Amino acid sequence: MAFLDGLLPAYYESIIITVGIYIILALGLNLITGVTGQLSLGHAAYLCIGAYTSAIVTMKFGLPFIVALLCAGVVSALFGVLIGFPVLRLTGDYLAICTLGFGEILKSVLFNMPYVGGAMGMAGIPPKTTLLNTVIIALLVIIVMIRMERSRFGRSLVAIREDEIASECMGIDAFKYKLQMFAIGTFTAGLGGALWAHKIMVLQPRDFGFMKSIEILNMVVLGGLGSIPGTILGATLLTAIPEILRFSSEYRMIIYGALLVIMMIFRPHGLMGNMNFNTLVKRTFKRFNAGADKEQKNKKSGMEG
Amino acid sequence: MLNIENIDVNYGAIRALVQVSLEVNEGEIVALIGANGAGKSTTLRSISGLVKPQSGKIIFEGQEIQNFPPHKVVEIGISQVPEGRRVFPLMTVLENLELGAFTRKDRAGIKEDINNIFLRFPRLEERKQQPAGTLSGGEQQMLAIGRALMSKPKLLLMDEPSMGLAPMLVQEIFNIVKEINQTGTTILLVEQNARMALSIAHRAYVLETGSLVMSGLAKELAENEAVQKAYLGH
Amino acid sequence: MPLLELNEVTIKFGGLIAVDSVDLTIEKGQIQALIGPNGAGKSTVFNLVTGIYPPTSGTISFKGQTINGKKPYNITKLGIARTFQNIRLFNELTVLDNVKIGRHCRSKAGPFGGIIQPPSVKREEKEIEQRSLECLRLMDLGDKAEELARNLPYGEQRRLEIARAMASDPEILLLDEPAAGMNPQEKMVLVEKIKKIREMGLTIFLVEHDMKFVMGISDRVAVLDYGKKIADGPPDAVQKNPEVIAAYLGKEVI
């Protein structure tokens, strides 16, 4: 069961778990913003709800982690629907600012909730997140997202992004679909939140501010809006980059900011554009086959795209 | 007046224009016809500086302009009625017309020209304060034409001006083209309605998948069998 | 019972009456054209029928059932499909996916179906694909299935719009200026296609400015001017109607 645990040095294990959690979070946001085109600047709020829910379920009710995990997803999704119901009728930047606003409201409410410790937050959360369960959940989320992308549902979401009026004229109840999609996206964030809570062991409202939402958004856009492999790459890179830049100490965030700009300028459609899993597999395969004959030539072109 | 010499335009891998050369003399109406995707709009876009040809020259009144930015091209006297109308949707009809005269300074003249356009298209006057985005398709087309006239160009490029217009207005548009040509504006006209276009043009070119395949006097082309078959619907 | 019936339908935008108590009946199997000067309210009639705007007053009924106030997606499901005057394709999707979305209202797999993909969903997906390919072939776009919609030339985009609308198995097809931007050759092909669609049992409601096209194909022609219906009848009668000539056709037509 725990064959993965202890296989790697704890530092790398810790980083991989962090990457895994961010992949889960970013894939949820990718569904909302990348696939369906609904700009959300408040994804951290659902991470937060999931994290707190899971902490409450394990600490205050003493239930097992798996139950907490599910509760985290469900409660996040419930809030997603609750907020989505009024807010998803808005478009573009108005939607963006409302999601942002909800994140700030949530923080404000948590600061004033003694039950969850207010600003002091909740501490002593049992460390239940392991490399194994993170990897399993991340894989599950990836599989679900890939399957969804290829389904009737996923196609309709893209149609809504491309032209909401035309998609309604094709028989798509855009609002209902957006709401369902938002529920799934926020459910995913809730799962990420549960893993987060039981890795970090402490929760404070301030951990889930606007900048956290932005970080997750960066991963999605940098990887390539709507692209699942892109999002995974974006999440991995942006978790790794600050880690790699650690040597630069206080210059670190300056470099990070500049890198964001540079990467956007050189890859405005994200690192992977809108490549989906299928094409990625096909291309890799093609290259692999071609490589059998002309290994030499391929080495050069193998670097890009 | 305008000389295009061997221009090539690629959109990524798509070769939209291959070694296209054409000329427009002062005072002429020149028609450019061809099937969908032949490269007619691309030709006009390269003249206006919206796309840069990969090679070749565009010369206007002796000046090489293929590297001019679009606003510069307008300043030297070339304006365009773009394909698909492209009105400014959130601005009113009046503001759209005023923008057409962006390069002009004579306030009185601008006012007078706006009135002339309203005389031509009474519909636009009725809709003067309406955001252009809510106009009907044909109304937008009238606005796009009116707007291009506002700059008083020496050379007017028109990309399918009759598209989406009611029959009476199609007639009217071609009358207008003739009329402004007579008052000294040179015109390069792209049209799907080849019959009409050839009937008012002096000369014409035929584009096929990015290359010029024919050119000549409009009348002669209108009688050419191949042209009739392909573009006039006989 | 007429298939589609408009009864004193009116819509106002602010002070502007874009459609003014229009009555119109369309019988099953007909090709009904709607013509009129620019800004007469033709596209607006389409928008009313497909539920983009609710009428200010009047009723619209389809197969005897009142549909005004219904949302576009419900109306499509009832069997009304349309194309747009300003092409509105899903640009970043492939041609085939565009048509598959047209098939949306005739299929039902939800998010969980998509995730779990039980045999019923797989079957449905297969059906969607087959039917979509049929629609593409109908409009001669079979070989373009994998291209991105935005990369098609204009004329093909117009045909794709029709294919997409056809995928919803409509009883009535609303075409808003389907021939705009096409050359005479392409228009002729289009006429054939529309006739073929009618032979499949569909009713067609058409807005078009090309009179040769309209008169050659329609069973009935209605004329709007300033939102009001000024004529309605068989093509040759309408063509001779002096009011129509004055308002719309002008002297030398076709």
Next chain:
Amino acid sequence: MLSNFFVQLMNGIALGSTYALIALGYTMVYGIILLINFAHGEIFMSGAFVGLILVTVFHVHIVIAFLGAMLFCMIMGVIIEKIAYKPLRRSTRLAALISAIGVSIFLSNLANLIFGASPTSYPPTEEILFPLKSFELFAGAQVTNLQILIIATSAVLMIILQYFIKNTRIGKAMRATSQDYDTAALMGINVNRIISYTFAIGSSLAAAGGVLVGIYFGVVKYNMGMLIGLKAFTAAVLGGIGSIPGAMFGGIALGVGEMFAVAIGLSSYRDAIAFGILILVLLVKPTGLFGTEIQKKV
């Protein structure tokens, strides 16, 4: 009770006008290039610091410092646009948004490095501007000359900007550019120059706001752009993003709303109430208080 009402109302208007001052620049840039310019807050912060340095290190008169900060930020805004936004003009709006976020992170951390993480104080108002005087309006509601200055500045700027954008040639060109780059260019508009103007004006407004707000609150800090910028952005959206009067009234509405939250004893929910107001307003009027609703035309 009533007197407290007026006192808090004045507090709210004064606070709101600081939001408005920054929101004007936000909304202006948004109105032209439809970009939520996240770096606007950082330009505001830079303006505040430049003003401070001019006054404390170079000992110039506050008016000169004011103009100096505006000039500095004007150049800075134009350079930022050229480097970080121009290459992305034809890409998705989100790409530009992320680039803007990158600039914002870059600038605030640069300021952290240069000026340190601790807040820096502005010299007292009486030393650099004028002695603070307060006037009793009515029922205990006080207003200081500094508050009047801020309110008046925002109001005047609002009027000038509104006139400029609606009625001048450049203003119209700006609006046209925002709707369609290519077609704007076909009108003879030098699109690059227009966008530079936009950033120049927007950024110098931010700088003016930075210096005034610095004087008003007496403090500047490397991350103030984020904190106040977020509120200003909210104000701009509340008013209807892109609308100049909207930014002004959105700012004031937000300030007054927050202050009433404090007045009724909900100070710990202040942000929740500010954003709650925003969401409620948008639900009733999805394009903000002053935003014009464009009928969808198909």
Next chain:
Amino acid sequence: GCGGQSAENGGEQTAASDVIKIGFLGDLTGDTASYGKNTLEGMKMAAEELNADGVLGKQIKIVEADHRYDKAEAANIVQKFINEDKVSAIVGDPTTGITKATAPISNQGEVVQISAGSTGPEVVEIGPYIFRNTLLDAVGGPATMDYAINELGWKNVALITSVNNDFSVGLSKIFKDAILANGGNIVIEESVQDGDTDFSGQVSNIKGKNPDFIVFSGYYTEGGLIMKEVRKQGMNDIVMVGGDGLQSPTFWELGGQAVEGSISYCGFSPEQPTDETAKFIEDFKAKYSKDPDLFHAQGYDAVKIIAAAMEKAQSADPKVFRDAMAQTKDFPGVSGITTFRENREPIKSPVYLLQVKDQKWSLLKKVPVDMD
């Protein structure tokens, strides 16, 4: 990136024998960067002093890592400190939140972590390797309230809390209990947030209640600005009483004349030099050309306490010197004299009550603290 990193680590490990690594876990780029930066400056100064003679014949090396107040990063950093850098000890974050996220990892990895500043509850309970060295609010808070209410005779209190700051929330609770225990009367409670710059609304509310003094449990930035607003609104003779969060020159830089007369407790005061602190303050000014604040002093002391324990145990192995550290008694730090209780909770004595006079802290009272 990974390849390069491991190579570098390999290199460091071979050289590890002649240096003792101490990890700095703090915020250099986030919202609490000012605490982190100052702590680090204090630590560096301590390391420099120690390296003149060496510790156990080796050099102290501070390994820095910035967590920008992100707990996930902080957790990774601690893992890195333990597994990659193989540090002997970690000087933890001054905030309770980060400390609680990182202390369990340190404890499990058996590396000493000493938080230079966290004051919240249940920190040292995390395990035997976790220490902290700071004047506990539970000691300073009541002493201060006792003084204000019983010695100065002020009864009516306006209590202000910064709701998004856990330190402030915790301290407010302590203040509140102490006020009530001493017979004081809380006439109004107001909330602000760290990062706010406008306090006009709260101050207007307070003005209506006519308190004798204002108790503020947050930090110097907001404290200074609140007092400025208090004077602006014409309340000219009430002062602020607060915790050691007010201890920074920034307090009067921002507050100016308005903070004159303000009172706070602390275990360290640059204006109250003892033998140890006088030299520290002088050296610090020479090195950084500014006044040190509480975080500087705590960072400095943390390193010195670790070094002292290592010398005593003659080992830089945390499993060994941890015991010596736990027995630290009457350590003469610059932030006060420290003794660890059995549970590694510090007792710092004395508590200074200070008051701002002429833009400087001056001593009001020294309160000795019971050693049990």
